[in-house]
Amino acid sequence: MKSLTVRGWVTLGVLVALALLPVFVSVTGREFFLVLATRLVILAIAAVSLNLILGYGRMISFGHAAYLGIGAYAVGIPAYYEIYNGFIQIGIAIGVSVAFAFLTGLVCLRTRGVNFIMITMAFSMMVFFAFVSIEEYGGDDGLVIEVRSEFGRWLNLENDTVLYYVCFVSLLGVLYLIRRIVHSRFGMVIQGARGNEGRMQSLGFDTFRYRLVCYVIAGALCGYAGALLGNFTSFISPEMMDWTRSGELIFMVVLGGTSSLFGPVLGAGLFILLEEILSGFWLYWQLIFGIFLILVVLFAKGGIDSWLGRNPER
Amino acid sequence: MDWTLLTVQLLNGLQLGILLFLLASGLTLIFGIMDFVNLAHGSLYMVGAFFCATLTQWLDSFWLGLLLALPATAVVGILVELVVVRHLYERDHLDHVLATFGLILVFDTLTQMIWGPDGQVIPLPAWLDGQVSLGGAIEVPTYRVAIILTGLAVAFGLFILVTRTRLGMQIRAGASNRKMVSALGVNIGLLFSIVFVIGAVLAGLAGMMIAPITEASIGMGNQIIIVAFVVIVIGGIGSIKGAFIAAILVGLIDTMGRSYLDALFKMFMSAQNAETSAPAVSAMLIYILMAVILAVRPSGLFGPRGH
Numbered sequence: 001m002k003s004l005t006v007r008g009w010v011t012l013g014v015l016v017a018l019a020l021l022p023v024f025v026s027v028t029g030r031e032f033f034l035v036l037a038t039r040l041v042i043l044a045i046a047a048v049s050l051n052l053i054l055g056y057g058r059m060i061s062f063g064h065a066a067y068l069g070i071g072a073y074a075v076g077i078p079a080y081y082e083i084y085n086g087f088i089q090i091g092i093a094i095g096v097s098v099a100f101a102f103l104t105g106l107v108c109l110r111t112r113g114v115n116f117i118m119i120t121m122a123f124s125m126m127v128f129f130a131f132v133s134i135e136e137y138g139g140d141d142g143l144v145i146e147v148r149s150e151f152g153r154w155l156n157l158e159n160d161t162v163l164y165y166v167c168f169v170s171l172l173g174v175l176y177l178i179r180r181i182v183h184s185r186f187g188m189v190i191q192g193a194r195g196n197e198g199r200m201q202s203l204g205f206d207t208f209r210y211r212l213v214c215y216v217i218a219g220a221l222c223g224y225a226g227a228l229l230g231n232f233t234s235f236i237s238p239e240m241m242d243w244t245r246s247g248e249l250i251f252m253v254v255l256g257g258t259s260s261l262f263g264p265v266l267g268a269g270l271f272i273l274l275e276e277i278l279s280g281f282w283l284y285w286q287l288i289f290g291i292f293l294i295l296v297v298l299f300a301k302g303g304i305d306s307w308l309g310r311n312p313e314r
Numbered sequence: 315m316d317w318t319l320l321t322v323q324l325l326n327g328l329q330l331g332i333l334l335f336l337l338a339s340g341l342t343l344i345f346g347i348m349d350f351v352n353l354a355h356g357s358l359y360m361v362g363a364f365f366c367a368t369l370t371q372w373l374d375s376f377w378l379g380l381l382l383a384l385p386a387t388a389v390v391g392i393l394v395e396l397v398v399v400r401h402l403y404e405r406d407h408l409d410h411v412l413a414t415f416g417l418i419l420v421f422d423t424l425t426q427m428i429w430g431p432d433g434q435v436i437p438l439p440a441w442l443d444g445q446v447s448l449g450g451a452i453e454v455p456t457y458r459v460a461i462i463l464t465g466l467a468v469a470f471g472l473f474i475l476v477t478r479t480r481l482g483m484q485i486r487a488g489a490s491n492r493k494m495v496s497a498l499g500v501n502i503g504l505l506f507s508i509v510f511v512i513g514a515v516l517a518g519l520a521g522m523m524i525a526p527i528t529e530a531s532i533g534m535g536n537q538i539i540i541v542a543f544v545v546i547v548i549g550g551i552g553s554i555k556g557a558f559i560a561a562i563l564v565g566l567i568d569t570m571g572r573s574y575l576d577a578l579f580k581m582f583m584s585a586q587n588a589e590t591s592a593p594a595v596s597a598m599l600i601y602i603l604m605a606v607i608l609a610v611r612p613s614g615l616f617g618p619r620g621h
Binding site for chain 2: 054060062104107110111113114115117118119121122123125126129130132133134135136243244247250251254258284286287289290291292293294296297298
């Protein structure tokens with residue numbers, strides 16, 4: 001058997017800990033940890049999906065939280081009309097995310113650099129303001145989801161442990177999918193275009209199409225994470241797609257380490273834990289958080305992944 | 315047609331455009347020259363407003379408050395440049411975005427620690443607080459007219475600075491070829507710092523001018539900064555002229571859309587449908603404008619080609 005590196009052990013350790021967490025909760029009775037871990041796992045899915053475009057494709061999207069919102073409202077709005085069928089809701093979440101990513105991607109991907117960052121941000125704020133101004137679905141005040149998605153008798157999401165395992169298995173599935181994508185011919189083209197787009201084009205690849213498909217996949221996965229988030233929080237509001245939320249997602253990815261499969265999961269984990277611990281003992285915890293963020297950018301290039309011994313410039 | 319309402323709305327749109335220009339001109343200069351993405355630009359807008367509020371309350375004079383808040387905001391700008399921004403010029407955009415996002419958290423929290431969670435009111439002097447007649451029965455608030463005139467004056471001054479002075483020449487040269495300028499012996503580091511501080515002061519001024527209307531509040535810069543981004547993307551990054559035209563365009567379209575779109579929609583759909591869809595569409599209007607312009611010209615109206 002191949003011996004594991006430090007990174008390998010940490011990855012394995014985190015996954016085993018997440019898998020066994022409900023057992024720990026049922027023994028100690030501390031429901032709180034289950035809530036925390038569910039949030040962590042859902043945001044980890046979002047971060048992993050963002051990493052597909054941000055890390056592997058170097059498309060710095062500052063509007064990824066829009067998909068969390070779209071996914072959540074795809075659960076909330078049908079539930080508002082008493083449609084609780086989970087297959088329909090998740091279908092809407094992914095379908096609308098794909099459509100939104102495709103349409104905005106057609107415009108965004110024509111631009112580069114700073115323009116790309118700001119346009120993705122602007123489109124996400126467009127969705128934000130659209131939901132703020134639709135009074136029917138609560139506008140600013142948001143929407144309460146009273147019944148979680150229904151998947152028939154064999155999968156009852158109303159049980160918090162079941163919801164957690166659905167999220168956890170989803171995370172594993174998304175990680176596997178991203179791994180397959182990254183190592184496929186498609187993934188190689190995306191990564192090649194990150195390094196030198198002109199060269200990929202002269203090799204005959206229509207990089208715009210590849211990037212667009214990649215952008216749509218990332219949006220669809222994050223829309224799915226949003227549907228899970230809607231089920232989990234049971235209260236959704238436009239605030240969850242505010243551009244600062246997108247900033248937090250980018251932070252998770254960079255904190256964990258870009259263009260590594262598991263890095264964003266570690267980043268999301270550290271982010272959630274820090275947020276939880278700091279907010280517990282100081283009202284103005286965001287000050288420390290902000291300074292920490294600046295310090296990570298200035299001094300800790302490569303994120304957690306490189307602390308664990310991975311060369312960021314692979 | 316209600317002409318008074320139309321005039322007032324036009325002025326509101328113009329006022330929003332002017333404020334957006336003050337924010338966007340600094341942003342676009344910083345982008346154009348340093349290729350630096352400054353999300354925290356909106357924080358300087360907020361800092362300016364809070365400084366002006368406190369100084370006005372202490373000194374009991376809006377003018378003195380405004381006058382002293384400008385250098386105070388400049389000092390904050392210098393500190394930010396010195397401590398954080400300077401170390402990031404050589405990094406990529408992702409690092410800029412993250413570090414300045416961290417700065418926003420720091421600024422928002424510090425403001426809350428110092429001023430508390432509530433907004434700060436800025437009282438206006440009596441002669442600015444009234445209405446002014448624009449011929450006939452049309453009356454508009456004096457202060458809004460004052461904002462527009464001040465903004466136009468600043469825009470004119472900035473235009474002179476950029477096109478007619480030595481500093482402006484260096485700024486324009488820096489925007490088109492940074493390496494060449496520094497090879498010709500211009501202290502590019504100092505130039506960067508100066509431009510950053512000019513941008514900070516302009517953003518602070520915008521915050522100070524809006525605060526008497528909306529009051530100074532935490533996070534007030536975080537919404538408008540997005541619109542300022544839309545402005546510079548439409549105008550073309552690095553172009554002051556583009557920023558001005560796009561700012562006025564966005565200000566007018568946004569304001570007019572919010573006041574007249576439902577009436578327009580009612581012409582070709584039922585009143586109920588118009589009332590539900592108009593607010594959502596008008597909120598999205600400037601983004602749609604941006605998408606259309608970018609679809610035709612990916613580098614904006616006045617942006618450098620192939621940048």
